[in-house]
Amino acid sequence: MAKTARRRATVALTLTALALGLTAATGCAAVDKALDCVRTADAIATSVDNLQQAVSNVASDPTQASEALDEIEKELGKLGDETDNADLGKAVDDLKEGVGNVRDSIDKGDATPDITPVVDAAKEIGNVCTP
Template sequence: MLYRHADPALPFGVSPHTLLEDSPMQQPLSINRTTALAVAALALVLPLSAVSCSAAEKALSCANTAVQVSTHVAQLGAAFDHADQDPAAAGQALQNLKGDVDRLGRNSNDADLGRAVTDLRTQVDSVQKALDDNRTPDLGPLGSAAGRVSTVCTG
């Protein structure tokens, strides 16, 4: 009987519309509206956070690989210093370095990183060619190229 104006149970000055506004039946509508707004907000925000999260993951991966590149360049230098004790160590260090370059190359969408990886790949190939020709390679350019990758990745 909420719609009758002549209801004697209604206090003076209270309209049936006021009762409808305070009715428990209205609460689910406001909860549903709030829920719908929250879901809509999440639908807008989640793709943005996924993109930024993905970018952060790529940056972290790049930085980790840059550290590995530096480590493998140092191992390659140490392997050449001690080539008389372990001739296979240089080949293994070079293979590790090639794996790092391949990983960086697959994950580089950035132009600066792409150039740094190309330069690093050129220097790795130069070291490999020197080894194939039984020459001692110059590791200076390789170290410089690894430094550029590190600079780009940690930017």
């Protein structure tokens, strides 16, 4: 758990530093993108952690997995509504689709759903947020 919190903090601090650096060096569009990325990176780190936890517990408590997926989808919905960056919005949409696929797998009784699309979409968010 401490490792996860540390990773989230590191990502958030790095992206915050990037946003501050961009403020001094570039125009508002780049700053807006960097701030969107900071918010998104933090939420995505939390979402992926929640998804991994939900998937690891699906056999013992499918209800918990369903509730975790509900929360992730709600969070991703807000992120998609808040960003005005097309690439970032697409990456968030891809992540939502991956979460939906995991939900479908769990609903069909799959005890080990494939979370690869979720991981790939999270990586794409990192790519979009890299200057």
